[in-house]
């Protein structure tokens with residue numbers, strides 16, 4: 485395997501520092517790296533070295549397979565009671581009339597817009613406001629399931645759950661059970677930001693703590709359900725905070741085992757209270773994907789969220805540990821376009837997404853939320869691509 489040969493080449497390098505050699509040996513032998521080794525990778529690991537290690541793990545787990553799913557997003561509101569300093573939504577609480585606050589009927593209208601479309605998942609997440617409470621979301625999930633029972637509902641993060649359960653005066657356990665009964669299928673990974681209180685209190689003070697975020701996922705996993713995890717990087721955190729964050733996730737995964745996918749989220753600096761900070765470079769984005777892949781040995785998947793990093797970096801990420809690209813979605817997603825992403829209208833057709841994956845030599849696999857294969861696009865020909873067959877049919881002109 486090409487990716488194994490690259491690690492063998494790294495190990496032959498006599499100039500490689502001992503801790504980097506040790507980490508490479510561990511990865512080659514399928515062993516877990518420690519927190520201090522992880523920190524060393526962040527501080528000293530060069531891009532090519534990290535890419536070789538991460539790609540080896542990625543290909544051991546998935547070969548060239550790259551997953552995507554067909555989903556659509558609903559953000560019930562872009563107004564929020566909290567004041568997270570990285571979030572472009574929080575500013576609207578003072579001028580509420582500029583935002584949107586969908587009613588139950590508005591949301592059901594969006595769901596109905598996708599009737600007959602081959603989407604398998606609805607992703608619901610947005611701001612926190614009092615009218616969106618346990619009663620509202622329970623009824624919403626029930627109505628979606630009554631309308632389209634096979635549609636997978638991936639909805640809300642511990643930030644919302646912590647708020648609505650507290651308001652209802654019920655425990656996390658009672659609350660998550662109610663959500664499951666109402667039709668919730670899985671939880672997205674948002675709201676994790678950075679768990680370490682030194683950073684969390686500065687950028688996301690007031691909302692659920694890191695421990696509470698982890699506890700709600702743990703309870704959900706104990707109910708036999710699945711969820712994802714994220715990390716918001718590239719702002720005021722240091723590498724040690726990132727490693728602390730990854731370590732908390734790795735420990736919970738050892739214990740409860742319900743995480744499917746880890747999604748690193750890049751801090752974007754438009755229209756929020758941290759706009760003065762520079763954004764992480766593309767090199768830092770790729771290093772971060774690679775170290776996430778290396779560190780989280782008990783996570784099956786690492787996902788790149790292309791509306792946030794752009795299509796080209798998403799393609800590159802597939803050589804740095806990423807095996808999943810989210811997703812074919814439409815412009816109902818405003819979180820990242822409002823925060824300054826290059827992708828102001830994040831929509832890709834299935835053909836565009838498949839070709840984006842193929843162009844970097846990977847196999848495109850459509851999956852459902854739980855990673856069951858829906859279609860393997862490896863040999864699939866799209867009608868639009870058949871129309872143009874290249875220049876091979878042109879006559880050869882002899883210029884002599």
Ligand code: SF4
Pocket residue numbers: 564565566567568571572573574610611612643691
């Ligand atoms: S990150 Fe979430 S909780 Fe924080 S202000 Fe934005 S929408 Fe609200």
